[in-house]
Amino acid sequence: xxxxxxxxxxxxxxxxxxxxxxxxxxxxxxxxxxxxxxxxxxxxxxxxxxxxxxxxxxxxxxxxxxxxxxxxxxxxxxxxxxxxxxxxxxxxxxxxxxxxxxxxxxxxxxxxxxxxxxxxxxxxxxxxxxxxxxxxxxxxxxxxxxxxxxxxxxxxxxxxxxxxxxxxxxxxxxxxxxxxxxxxxxxxxxxxxxxxxxxxxxxxxxxxxxxxxxxxxxxxxxxxxxxxxxxxxxxxxxxxxxxxxxxxxxxxxxxxxxxxxxxxxxxxxxxxxxxxxxxxxxxxxxxxxxxxxxxxxxxxxxxxxxxxxxxxxxxxxxxxxxxxxxxxxxx
Amino acid sequence: xxxxxxxxxxxxxxxxxxxxxxxxxxxxxxxxxxxxxxxxxxxxxxxxxxxxxxxxxxxxxxxxxxxxxxxxxxxxxxxxxxxxxxxxxxxxxxxxxxxxxxxxxxxxxxxxxxxxxxxxxxxxxxxxxxxxxxxxxxxxxxxxxxxxxxxxxxxxxxxxxxxxxxxxxxxxxxxxxxxxxxxxxxxxxxxxxxxxxxxxxxxxxxxxxxxxxxxxxxxxxxxxxxxxxxxxxxxxxxxxxxxxxxxxxxxxxxxxxxxxxxxxxxxxxxxxxxxxxxxxxxxxxxxxxxxxxxxxxxxxxxxxxxxxxxxxxxxxxxxxxxxxxxxxxxxxxxxxxxxxxxxxxxxxxxxxxxxxxxxxxxxxxxxxxxxxxxxxxxxxxxxxxxxxxxxxxxxxxxxxxxxxxxxxxxxxxxxxxxxxxxxxxxxxxxxxxxxxxxxxxxxxxxxxxxxxxxxxxxxxxxxxxxxxxxxxxxxxxxxxxxxxxxxxxxxxxxxxxxxxxxxxxxxxxxxxxxxxxxxxxxxxxxxxxxxxxxxxxxxxxxxxxxxxx
Numbered sequence: 001x002x003x004x005x006x007x008x009x010x011x012x013x014x015x016x017x018x019x020x021x022x023x024x025x026x027x028x029x030x031x032x033x034x035x036x037x038x039x040x041x042x043x044x045x046x047x048x049x050x051x052x053x054x055x056x057x058x059x060x061x062x063x064x065x066x067x068x069x070x071x072x073x074x075x076x077x078x079x080x081x082x083x084x085x086x087x088x089x090x091x092x093x094x095x096x097x098x099x100x101x102x103x104x105x106x107x108x109x110x111x112x113x114x115x116x117x118x119x120x121x122x123x124x125x126x127x128x129x130x131x132x133x134x135x136x137x138x139x140x141x142x143x144x145x146x147x148x149x150x151x152x153x154x155x156x157x158x159x160x161x162x163x164x165x166x167x168x169x170x171x172x173x174x175x176x177x178x179x180x181x182x183x184x185x186x187x188x189x190x191x192x193x194x195x196x197x198x199x200x201x202x203x204x205x206x207x208x209x210x211x212x213x214x215x216x217x218x219x220x221x222x223x224x225x226x227x228x229x230x231x232x233x234x235x236x237x238x239x240x241x242x243x244x245x246x247x248x249x250x251x252x253x254x255x256x257x258x259x260x261x262x263x264x265x266x267x268x269x270x271x272x273x274x275x276x277x278x279x280x281x282x283x284x285x286x287x288x289x290x291x292x293x294x295x296x297x298x299x300x301x302x303x304x305x306x307x308x309x310x311x312x313x314x315x316x317x318x319x320x321x322x323x324x325x326x327x328x329x330x331x
Numbered sequence: 332x333x334x335x336x337x338x339x340x341x342x343x344x345x346x347x348x349x350x351x352x353x354x355x356x357x358x359x360x361x362x363x364x365x366x367x368x369x370x371x372x373x374x375x376x377x378x379x380x381x382x383x384x385x386x387x388x389x390x391x392x393x394x395x396x397x398x399x400x401x402x403x404x405x406x407x408x409x410x411x412x413x414x415x416x417x418x419x420x421x422x423x424x425x426x427x428x429x430x431x432x433x434x435x436x437x438x439x440x441x442x443x444x445x446x447x448x449x450x451x452x453x454x455x456x457x458x459x460x461x462x463x464x465x466x467x468x469x470x471x472x473x474x475x476x477x478x479x480x481x482x483x484x485x486x487x488x489x490x491x492x493x494x495x496x497x498x499x500x501x502x503x504x505x506x507x508x509x510x511x512x513x514x515x516x517x518x519x520x521x522x523x524x525x526x527x528x529x530x531x532x533x534x535x536x537x538x539x540x541x542x543x544x545x546x547x548x549x550x551x552x553x554x555x556x557x558x559x560x561x562x563x564x565x566x567x568x569x570x571x572x573x574x575x576x577x578x579x580x581x582x583x584x585x586x587x588x589x590x591x592x593x594x595x596x597x598x599x600x601x602x603x604x605x606x607x608x609x610x611x612x613x614x615x616x617x618x619x620x621x622x623x624x625x626x627x628x629x630x631x632x633x634x635x636x637x638x639x640x641x642x643x644x645x646x647x648x649x650x651x652x653x654x655x656x657x658x659x660x661x662x663x664x665x666x667x668x669x670x671x672x673x674x675x676x677x678x679x680x681x682x683x684x685x686x687x688x689x690x691x692x693x694x695x696x697x698x699x700x701x702x703x704x705x706x707x708x709x710x711x712x713x714x715x716x717x718x719x720x721x722x723x724x725x726x727x728x729x730x731x732x733x734x735x736x737x738x739x740x741x742x743x744x745x746x747x748x749x750x751x752x753x754x755x756x757x758x759x760x761x762x763x764x765x766x767x768x769x770x771x772x773x774x775x776x777x778x779x780x781x782x783x784x785x786x787x788x789x790x791x792x793x794x795x796x797x798x799x800x801x802x803x804x805x806x807x808x809x810x811x812x813x814x815x816x817x818x819x820x821x822x823x824x825x826x827x828x829x830x831x832x833x834x835x836x837x838x839x840x841x842x843x844x845x846x847x848x849x850x851x852x853x854x855x856x857x858x859x860x861x862x863x864x865x866x867x868x869x870x871x872x873x874x875x876x877x878x879x880x
Contacts, residue, residue, distance in 0.1 A: 006480075054430075057423040060639075063675055065508040065516060066748030067774040072701050072712055075719060076751045082774070083748040085701075097512070103437070104512045108770055110440040112353050116343045118446060118803045120770040126437060130512070195352040196439045199362055200456050204481040205434050272481075276513060279431035284424045285514035290748060293705040296678045301421060303640050307647035308546055310655055313626050316547075317556050324557035326583050326625060 004192065007207035011214050011261075018260035023253040031256045032248035036240060039263035046270025051278050062297040065285040067106075085291045094287055098280055101127055101134075126190070133183035136176040137212070139163055140219075143174070147230075147237040169224060177220050184213045208274060211265055218258040228252055335372035335791040339834060342795070351449030353440065362451050363464065363484060367493045369396045372792025375499060375785065378534040382543045386641075390532025396495065401488065407531045408486050414527045415466065425523050428515045429466050432459060438507035438517075443777050444500045447796030452497050455507035455517045461497055462524055465490060495533050498524045500793060502782035503636070503668075504741035509774050521783075526638040538784035541633045545645050549628045550595035556625035562598050563623065566608050573866070575858030578615040580623055583656070587622035588693060590653050593664025593710075594631040594822035597843070603825045605864045606665060606843025612852050613714065613845065617694045617722060621662065627652035630669040631822060635676075636784035643680040646672055649707075650681050660690035661707040665843055667740035667782065667821035670709060674747045678705040695720040709743075711752040711820055714848060718759045724853040729863065730761040732870040733816040733842070736808045737764065738801065738828070739776035740821035748774075753820050753844050760851035765812040771804035781827035794827065795834050802835035809836055818842045 021027035068082025084090045096102040109123035142159050146152045164172035188209050191201045222228045232249040239246055268274065281287065289295075314321065314328055321328050337345070350356035358365075374396035383391035390404045404410065419426045438455040440446065445453035452458065460482065468483035484490070503518035528534065544553035554562065560582055571577050581587065593610065597603040614621055627648040634642035653661055663673055678684065687706040690699040697716045699708050717723050737757055743749045750773050757764055771777050780798025781790075808814040817828055817839055825843055832839040850863045861872050 050430075054423055054427055057420060057426055059423050060421060061676055061679055063424065063516065063519070063746075065505055065514055065745055067509050067745070068748060069750050070701070070748030072749070072752060073697070073716055073719070076715075076755070079748070097514075101512055103510055103514065104435075106510055106775075107437050108441075108510075108775075110353070110446055112346060112351075112446070112449070114347060116346050116799070116803070118800055120768070126435060130435070190436075194436070195355050195357045196451070196454060197436045199352055199358045199451050200434050200436060200439065200454060200460070202434065202482040203479070207480075273431075273433045276431045276433050279427050280513050282423065282427055283431070283514040284427070285508055285516045285519075291701075292675050292678060293673075293702045293707070294700065296682050296704040299679050302680065303643060305640055305644045305647065307644045307651070310626050310648075310651060313549060320555060320557045321583075321625070324560045326556055326560065327585070 003201065003203045004206055007203045007210050010207065011210040014211075014264055015214055015218070015257050015261060018256040019253050022256045028251070028256065029247050031260050032236060032251070033240070033245060035263045036259060039266040043266035043269050047275070047278060050270050050275050051282075054279070054282050058300045059284050059288075060299040060301065061284075062288050062290075062292040063284055064288045064290045066290050067103075070290055083290050085289050085294070087289065090287060090289055094281065097286055101131055104130055125186070129183050129186040129190070132179050133187060136180035136183060139176045140174075140180065140216075143176075147234050148241045150238065171223060173224075177216060180216055181213065181220075184209055184216070188213075204272060208265070208268065208272065211261060211268070215258060215261045215265065218254060218261065222252075222254055222258060226252060226254055228255055333788070333791050335789050336795060336834070337372075337792065346449075349449065352451050352454075353445065353449040358451060362457050362460070363482070365452065367489065367496055369492075369496070372790065374496070375535040375537050375787045375790050378532075378536045378539040382536065382539050383532065383534070385543045386539065386546070388532070388534070388539070389530055392532065396492070401491070401533065403488065403491065403531050403533075407491075410530050411486060411491075411527050414530050415523075418523050418526065422519070422523070424516065424519045428459065428513075428519055429463050431513045432456065432463070432515055434460075435512065437510045437512060438515075441507045441510050442501075442517075443504070443506070443780055443800045444502075444793070444797045447780070447799035448500070448793070450500075452493070453500055455501075455511075458497050458501055458517055459515065459520050461490070461493055462520055491528070491531070491533060494524055495528060498528070499535060499785060500797070502741070502778045502780070502785060502797065504778035504782060505745040506741065506775065506777065509745060522635075522639065525636065529638060535784060535787075537787035537790070538633050538636045541784075542637055542641060542645070545629050545633065549624075549626045549648060550598075551629055551631055551633060552595045552599050554595060554599060554628065559595075559598060559625045559628055563607070563611075566598075566604055566611065569864075570608055570611060573862065573864065574612070574854055574860055576612070576615065576854045576856060578611045580611055580614070581621075582623050582625055584622035585656050586658075587656065588620040588659050589622075590627070590649075590656060590658040590661045591621045591623050591664070592627055592630045592649060592661060594666045594669060595629050596631070596822040596826055597664060598628075600822075600826055602829070602841055602846070602865070603822055603843065605846040605849070606825065608864045609843065609845030609847070609849030610664060610710065612849040612854060613723075616724070616852050616854055617717065619693065622656065622658070624652045624656065630664050630666045632669060632672045633784055635668055635672055642672060642676065646677055647681045649673075649677070650684050650687075653684070653706075654686045659688045660702075661687070662690075662710060662713060663707050664710050665820035665822065665845060667742035667823055669742075669822075670749075671742035671746040673705065673707050677707070692716055694722050709749065709752070711749060711756055711844060714845070715752040715755045718756060723848075725760055725848075725851045726853050727760050727762050727851050728871060729850045729860070729869050730847050731763070732863070732867065733761060733847070734763040734765070734812065734814045735761055735816040735818050735842070735847070736767055736805065736812075736814045737772070738767075738779070738805075738817055738819045738821075738824060739772055740819060740824055741776060741778050741782060743820060744774055744776045750774075753818075756844055756848065757818055760847045761818075765808045765814055767804040767808050771800065777801040777804065779821075779824050779827045779831060781831075782823050786823060786827050791830070795831060798827070798831040799835065801828075802831050805832065805839055806836050809839060814839070816840055816842050818844055818847060820844050
């Protein structure tokens, strides 16, 4: 249980830090200016560096995992997006992976029953949970763009409008707030209740889930419970996007908790498994055409290997070959 | 029963009674606290010192996995650590696959070894963590500060023992990679760890023996040129006895149009030889101008299971020989990992093969544009094209004594995507064909449990467990459709599935696709055929007085 409680504790402590800092030590400049700037610098450069670090490493072989019929004879139906042979087919395959989690959609669950009986069932829960989580996260981030522009951009208006479709609270309730919390709950619960998941999960798997949950919970509190005055918040955000180092105005300490946890997430991102956000685009088993027999793939460091040549072979076996009436190069 | 294998009833009892995470029992311990236990049946004999000497491999010595002291060379930690560093620089795949995993668990119950052993370290995610945990400790930044946070650990001799065990309980079949949202391919990781283990002399003789043979004689079985010719000629005699037709293969013949390369198991092993007879009949039937090489006499490539350098070294013979003989293109026999190498690696490693021509079927005129660079065609593509153009005289009734199902070999399935061609051929040569359940075929196919060089007798326990999901799917069609014949296009399958069937599904025999083609081919000038290539009586063709075998 340590691996669940530790990250939970860390998140709680992290949440407490800015609250105390701002409320009792007047550190609003630290938490409102210095840390956010640092965090987003680290996120931006860290993310880019990690990407560059991956990209500069060569891809010596063309090794796509083929999940459908290859392109071969004309009359055999080619499964373009599970086994692409053109770049545009790869693009579609990648879009299906990135936007719709195609591979997770394949998921099955294996069960071992009495008398050595194996059963496989369709098991789309992880796919659904993951999809809801990531899409909600994206919508929430985009929704927040209203804080970073003087004029609220059209897409943010639109997303906000759709997201608050169920106008059941005041201010209007955002569907994604509920969805993301439900999805996180599911993702945590499955790590705890499935024997396999419990074994493979590390602290570093629980931590980001708890951290994001905390960010959402505090955000929800700010919006629906504390009813934070958002004008000074927007002022501060506009200052940040304009690279101003002016001190923030009077904002409730709970806001700093929200902002600090987001900063922690940004700081943590490039050093952790969260980099899967970049890695998914680069995976050589998914982003290459399966056409290595058709078009030669070049390995930049193709190792220089000495192999045993035919003449060395014939030198060893010449007499035996002659006896077996095999043609030889040298008599 | 072999001392390397428990009784089936014992194994089933273990499946029923032993708690395992597969069945939902929580593990009382973290995976890194679980001990590594070598016992009869779960380790392969180590590489013989003379074999290592022959290959110039590190640390030749006599040792066994059950030894307390593995006699690792001085400074082995540094060798591993440097080896890992250099591979991380050379392979984006390795670096990415170590970094990207989120432990979502999609792969966890996809591995046949996990399904057959219930051992948590056989979940692909944990298999990769075995390396990842060491990698994290060696390299990165923040997580080192948060030690324990991300499951890092030190590289100890215990870890090496664990690597040896679990990277030899992976057949590089890539089933997990199909389900992974990032396409993380455990095969890539296994390939790299096996390379690393070779640097300190931790190895498997069932892989290195064939590698050394192949280097010397040109094939895994170590068949010298004259013996290879003798063997094939004895198959030619068998064919004449059975069909009355004299096929005439040639060897090392310059100027042939096509060089034919198949795994040496087809020349030597039962039931592979019947597949070979099928090829010979087919080539005779269509009058193909082909030759077989005694030098490039191996389609398979155990180098793939050793190191990428060794794979290249062994594979190089194919092009070298094709060039020497002056053929136009190469035709490859039925084999799984051979085709992974040919399809995904060969032209990159040993090409460009610009001395060859783009393959064109001399019978149908079909241009194999999908093989334009590699210039090597798979026999199933070749035969499917012949059948499609109605160039073969086939009598599928001659296979009416068989009720078949088809096993997709991992490498052809997930490293190539060849699903329809063999099925098309099978449907045309055989009237009874039933698919195994959907989750166990095509890209979701299960490994035979003995791929990637694990086909050793002393490894029988693990092999029968690893093959359990495949065997279970066969059992399903056996019970439902009375299937008694498992058809494959892989030489390792032909060697490993018979014992698997004998253990789990007695009464099911294993066939190569082209053996069935050979049965069905109506040859010009043939005598009345009453038996198939195995001399089993064919249903509806019995001779009046013939006694049944």
